[in-house]
Amino acid sequence: MKKKEVFLDKFHCKGCGACEEVAPKAFRLDEAEKADFLGDDRATMEEIEMAAVLCPTKCIEITEE
Numbered sequence: 070m071k072k073k074e075v076f077l078d079k080f081h082c083k084g085c086g087a088c089e090e091v092a093p094k095a096f097r098l099d100e101a102e103k104a105d106f107l108g109d110d111r112a113t114m115e116e117i118e119m120a121a122v123l124c125p126t127k128c129i130e131i132t133e134e
């Protein structure tokens with residue numbers, strides 16, 4: 070299986086919190102209300118993919134190496 074890479078474009082994050090709600094161990098809002106990606110070992114890829122789908126600014130990108 071190919072390894073998936075997750076990128077979070079903080080600049081376009083508007084701090085809605087949807088990613089943190091779906092995958093709270095993988096995403097966390099920082100003090101500036103911008104999401105941080107904490108690592109793909111902290112949630113299932115399904116949860117991370119769901120966060121990417123729900124993100125209103127589409128700033129979570131998943132690529133396959």
Ligand code: SF4
Binds near residue numbers: 128129
């Ligand atoms: S879902 Fe997208 S816009 Fe909302 S907090 Fe997460 S990264 Fe930011």
